Amino acid sequence: MIEASAAAFVELHGLDELWFQVAGTRCNLSCSHCFISCSPHNDLFGFLSLDDVRSVLVESIEWGVREYYFTGGEPFLNPDLVEMLVTALGYGPVTVLTNATVLKDEWLLRLRAAEEQGPFSLEYRVSIDGPDPQTNDPIRGEGTFERAIRGVEQLVRHGALPIITMARTWPDQRDDEVLGRFRDVLRQHGCNRPRLKILPRLKLGAEVERTEGYADWERVSPGMLEGFDSTQLICSHSRTVTDRGIFVCPILVDQPGAWMGESLAETDRPFPLEHGACMTCYQYGAICTNPSSQFHGQAGETDRGEGGR
Amino acid sequence: MKLAFFGGIYNNYLALEAAIADARRRDAQDLFCLGDMGAFGPFPDRVFPLLLEAGVHCVQGNYDESIGNELPDCQCGYTDPRDNHFARLSYDYTLEHTSPDNRRWLQRLPGAIDCDREGLRLHLCHGSPRRTNEFLWESTTSDAFLDRLIDETGADLVLGTHTGLHWQRRTGQGRTFVNVGVLGRPANDGRTSVWYTLLQIQRGGRFSVEFVPVQYDHRRLAREMQQEGLPAEFVETIESGWWTTCLEVLPSRERRRGRH
Numbered sequence: 001m002i003e004a005s006a007a008a009f010v011e012l013h014g015l016d017e018l019w020f021q022v023a024g025t026r027c028n029l030s031c032s033h034c035f036i037s038c039s040p041h042n043d044l045f046g047f048l049s050l051d052d053v054r055s056v057l058v059e060s061i062e063w064g065v066r067e068y069y070f071t072g073g074e075p076f077l078n079p080d081l082v083e084m085l086v087t088a089l090g091y092g093p094v095t096v097l098t099n100a101t102v103l104k105d106e107w108l109l110r111l112r113a114a115e116e117q118g119p120f121s122l123e124y125r126v127s128i129d130g131p132d133p134q135t136n137d138p139i140r141g142e143g144t145f146e147r148a149i150r151g152v153e154q155l156v157r158h159g160a161l162p163i164i165t166m167a168r169t170w171p172d173q174r175d176d177e178v179l180g181r182f183r184d185v186l187r188q189h190g191c192n193r194p195r196l197k198i199l200p201r202l203k204l205g206a207e208v209e210r211t212e213g214y215a216d217w218e219r220v221s222p223g224m225l226e227g228f229d230s231t232q233l234i235c236s237h238s239r240t241v242t243d244r245g246i247f248v249c250p251i252l253v254d255q256p257g258a259w260m261g262e263s264l265a266e267t268d269r270p271f272p273l274e275h276g277a278c279m280t281c282y283q284y285g286a287i288c289t290n291p292s293s294q295f296h297g298q299a300g301e302t303d304r305g306e307g308g309r
Numbered sequence: 310m311k312l313a314f315f316g317g318i319y320n321n322y323l324a325l326e327a328a329i330a331d332a333r334r335r336d337a338q339d340l341f342c343l344g345d346m347g348a349f350g351p352f353p354d355r356v357f358p359l360l361l362e363a364g365v366h367c368v369q370g371n372y373d374e375s376i377g378n379e380l381p382d383c384q385c386g387y388t389d390p391r392d393n394h395f396a397r398l399s400y401d402y403t404l405e406h407t408s409p410d411n412r413r414w415l416q417r418l419p420g421a422i423d424c425d426r427e428g429l430r431l432h433l434c435h436g437s438p439r440r441t442n443e444f445l446w447e448s449t450t451s452d453a454f455l456d457r458l459i460d461e462t463g464a465d466l467v468l469g470t471h472t473g474l475h476w477q478r479r480t481g482q483g484r485t486f487v488n489v490g491v492l493g494r495p496a497n498d499g500r501t502s503v504w505y506t507l508l509q510i511q512r513g514g515r516f517s518v519e520f521v522p523v524q525y526d527h528r529r530l531a532r533e534m535q536q537e538g539l540p541a542e543f544v545e546t547i548e549s550g551w552w553t554t555c556l557e558v559l560p561s562r563e564r565r566r567g568r569h
Contacts, residue, residue, distance in 0.1 A: 064457025067449055092451025121448035121562040161561045176390055193564065195557060291388040292560040295443050
């Protein structure tokens, strides 16, 4: 790690997204590219309780949080997840990131009903790492493509329009072909409006074993932030709540220096971009955010007029 | 007093003409446009004389900033390759067909307008008060977030556009946000009409918001779009009322209301 004094710092511009790592690092799958090495046996981070989530939701109001994300591990392993999602929908829009292999109809019925009672969207983001078992299963495990596709069919039957996210394990120039094939596959499974999001690989956790980690030169230097719109970085507009405190972002929870405090107020301080993964965020923008909430980099504020007075 | 607010003209000069006439008929005293004069439709230069002649007070949208400064793209912020493909076609056509004088006019528009009417403080922006190209969708904008954004403007009421879908919300704190809708294309509702917003303000600052559908000669617009070689997908939206492009930025709730 480089010296903190040489790091580029990013301020919290506003707490737009609040992440809850509700299942800790516990997952029913053991994907070979998982950036926090989640598995059935990884207890580094534990489950959040419903009370934990409720108290942070209350605290989040004064921060003007725009939307809430629920992740893990596999969030649906937490027995209180459905109640947490229903509660959060009373505060704002909610997104849950799942592998869609453990869904139950009764949960989806309750969640759809809760969504329809208020004005906010409940988004399901389903991780499937390619349009066929040959691409997906070597990474996510034997038979997981079929199981996840069954989960997508289940979500569609319950009226959801899941966003399928895939980590790119192919050359960038093949994106269009992969997206095209995936759209066809999803349509064959009843998903008539396929929504797809490609994520860059994060060279952390299990991925380091599968391929490689970040090289020492892959760091964001202070000079690289000159003229750069730092609101493109997730650390400028989000924080992640875990059972071990609040961390800077959902990617770095098990990395040194990423712990920011126990309350939201304590996390309102600049974060040094000391990690290789910060370079991925720098290159690709806030990859963790939904497409509906991303914004294009843009020059600063334009002048305000006094017209119409 | 009544004020009329238009958003997202997208070169649809026929809808703009109809909306100006409708607002005048309803005794709107001042007309405002919250930006994005270009995109999507035919003959960009036909929009500007209508705005100027009617004395419409205009805010600069991201499209206007791009065209005005001849930037490489529209800054709409689409993330999907198909959406970006159509955005490119639309942007290249609009940039090529906007005169230098009109580009300069777009370049000089203010990014926001603050004004006071009957004691009601208004903040007019394009996307959100903090960012021209930020999407404020109804289903992905919490009340707490609206309070934060509106608080920073010092206004009672904030009006924007940018998403293409009209909606309004009064938060528990008593602040109001209105997305005034767009005149450029239908609201993904299977109807060919487009929408603008009438704001009626009484003495003391009490107000009511009305979303107004506008019928216009959409068949003529569709014909002209075809003649100009604009994508068949755009024409289909004008004729059917359903969006066919720029869909991947929609949250699930807004997306489910449409056909595609």
